[in-house]
Amino acid sequence: MSTADSGVHGSDHGAHGHDDHPVHLQHHFDNSSQQEAAAKLGMWVFLGTEILMFSGLFLAYFVLRGMYPEMVLHAHEQLNKELGAVNTVVLILSSLTMALAVRSAQTNNKERTNQLLLVTLLCAGTFMVIKYIEYSAKFEHGTLPGSFYAEHISYNLERGVEVVQKGWYGGDQLFFGIYFVMTGLHGVHVLVGMGLIIWMMKMNHDGRLHSGYFTPIENVGLYWHLVDLVWIFLFPLLYLVK
Amino acid sequence: MGNAYVKGKLAPDVDEAHHHVMPVKTYLAVFAGLMFLTVLTVLVSYADLGSAALPVAMAVAFIKAGFVIGYFMHLKYDTSFHAFVFFGSIVFVAIFFLITFLDINTRDATHPEWGNHAWARDQGKDIKPDPEEIEIPAEKLAMLRAKVAAGESIEHGGEHGAENGSAHGTEAETPEEGGH
Numbered sequence: 001m002s003t004a005d006s007g008v009h010g011s012d013h014g015a016h017g018h019d020d021h022p023v024h025l026q027h028h029f030d031n032s033s034q035q036e037a038a039a040k041l042g043m044w045v046f047l048g049t050e051i052l053m054f055s056g057l058f059l060a061y062f063v064l065r066g067m068y069p070e071m072v073l074h075a076h077e078q079l080n081k082e083l084g085a086v087n088t089v090v091l092i093l094s095s096l097t098m099a100l101a102v103r104s105a106q107t108n109n110k111e112r113t114n115q116l117l118l119v120t121l122l123c124a125g126t127f128m129v130i131k132y133i134e135y136s137a138k139f140e141h142g143t144l145p146g147s148f149y150a151e152h153i154s155y156n157l158e159r160g161v162e163v164v165q166k167g168w169y170g171g172d173q174l175f176f177g178i179y180f181v182m183t184g185l186h187g188v189h190v191l192v193g194m195g196l197i198i199w200m201m202k203m204n205h206d207g208r209l210h211s212g213y214f215t216p217i218e219n220v221g222l223y224w225h226l227v228d229l230v231w232i233f234l235f236p237l238l239y240l241v242k
Numbered sequence: 243m244g245n246a247y248v249k250g251k252l253a254p255d256v257d258e259a260h261h262h263v264m265p266v267k268t269y270l271a272v273f274a275g276l277m278f279l280t281v282l283t284v285l286v287s288y289a290d291l292g293s294a295a296l297p298v299a300m301a302v303a304f305i306k307a308g309f310v311i312g313y314f315m316h317l318k319y320d321t322s323f324h325a326f327v328f329f330g331s332i333v334f335v336a337i338f339f340l341i342t343f344l345d346i347n348t349r350d351a352t353h354p355e356w357g358n359h360a361w362a363r364d365q366g367k368d369i370k371p372d373p374e375e376i377e378i379p380a381e382k383l384a385m386l387r388a389k390v391a392a393g394e395s396i397e398h399g400g401e402h403g404a405e406n407g408s409a410h411g412t413e414a415e416t417p418e419e420g421g422h
Contacts, residue, residue: 163374
């Protein structure tokens, strides 16, 4: 078994002769199966920690909802159900194209993998643009978390004043606090995912993803589906609650 | 090339890929199912289900999650150890929720003075303040007046469904309504 100089030799991707090994196999693994098993297990453990992280926010949401049910009902009416629903469709569509991209990498369809990753990336971009539209509407209206909360009510042009409702404990500011933190953390995950998808497009372009080795794209896919999963719960809880 | 052992036996072809590849049709069917459930959950939210609304919405979300985990994430065909790791984390989430709610929901009963609202009550922070009037900067005021003179709406972001921040249109500007 050759050791420290892995990756230097073995120019042929599928090669695994007696003294040779595939380029993707790192020297500290015995073989590809072991490497893949380790990478996938690591990914699933990471996804478990992601769930634990988001669970804290979901718990905060439920506690808040239990303490101020009427406030949550009132505040959530200010979110745009339609845009939230469009984002749900966009994200689930991107999950489909991501899953199909992994499949086309498994079946050595390099061109198709590239196209599907591009569609996934565009969906992610669409999601973020819609999120931006939603956020800027909230910013303009003054429905911000905590002490930043200053809801615009109306203009009185005769006296030259804007009538503004400041926040109070138990008021809408609490709902927008949890809304911005949850969707914000989710949005950061989408941005990270976009970076990972671009990375996968590069790897695919370089011919480093194929039926013998597709663990990277598979793990990025797992991450992307988790981002979708979180949104599947965020959407009904934040936008549709009754 | 090192020898690989699976359950104590020499395993041949460890560098060959033996992966389960799902047909495209399955992926499309799962996607269709997810779309159907999304439409369902939105429609259900318009029906007044009262206290059943949250459990129904959560049930639909869990079914959707099951589809994504089982098929898109391929867990149905994956090593069961991965499922164990993943669902193991969910067991701990359940413990987290359970213990927190045991605390939160029993506070008022055991120590009323420690109740959830006690701090805000003591600080006088739980009272909704009257709306404040904030002077509009001269430039913005001139712009708003010009808009009104031109017959354009200057109100944005109504109660619901006007997220794009422009041309809301339905609420005409009414200077008299200030301070309601």
